[in-house]
Amino acid sequence: MTTVINNNSEVIFHFSIKLPDGSAADSSKVHNKPAKLIIGDGSLTANFEKCLLGLKAGDNKSFELAPEDAFGQPNPDNIYHLDRAKFGADTPATIGAIIAFTQPDGSELPGIIREVAGDSVTVDFNHPLSGHQLTFDVEIIEVNNVEVSSS
Known part of the structure; x- marks a missing residue:
């Protein structure tokens, strides 16, 4: 069978x-x-x-x-503007970079850097697809x- x-x-x-x-x-x-x-x-x-x-x-x-x-569909609530000071030499704020951010529960969530303007970094936490x-x-x-x- x-x-x-x-x-x-x-x-x-x-x-x-x-x-x-x-x-x-x-x-x-x-x-x-x-x-x-x-x-x-x-x-x-x-x-x-x-x-x-x-x-x-x-x-x-x-x-x-x-x-x-x-x-x-992408959710606008999953797009965050973070302070550029949160990024450093090991995780530079480079457009297109995918960075894992640690959540309050300890799990990691990948975000894509979409824009860098002055001290503001736009991070998209929507699924890339x-x-x-x-x-x-x-x-x-x-x-x-x-x-x-x-x-």
Whole structure:
């Protein structure tokens, strides 16, 4: 019996995410390390996971995702203006640089420097792929259904 991907599947797969111009934004094939996830574990957004449901080992499929179905539209509330004094020699405020900022809970959040004007540095904490239509190519390598324990 062929196992198809459902809500309790562990999936090993290669993926590529491409921008509208065809350039690769991300790919598991770069280091030849397939991705592994359990559907619903939060590794992928719900819309990415929906693309995988019903596929089986050996399947190759390509999906077009609107920004709302991928990483969303940029949120203006995720753009901050910080004091240039917060940046130093080890983390210069250079336009286009991606810098990890430590959150109050200790986790790190990457931000992209968008503008430097006088003492103000504009940092964008939106996902770099937000606002983009994406092509999601998948090659399913292995599908295993995991037992869900009920207590």
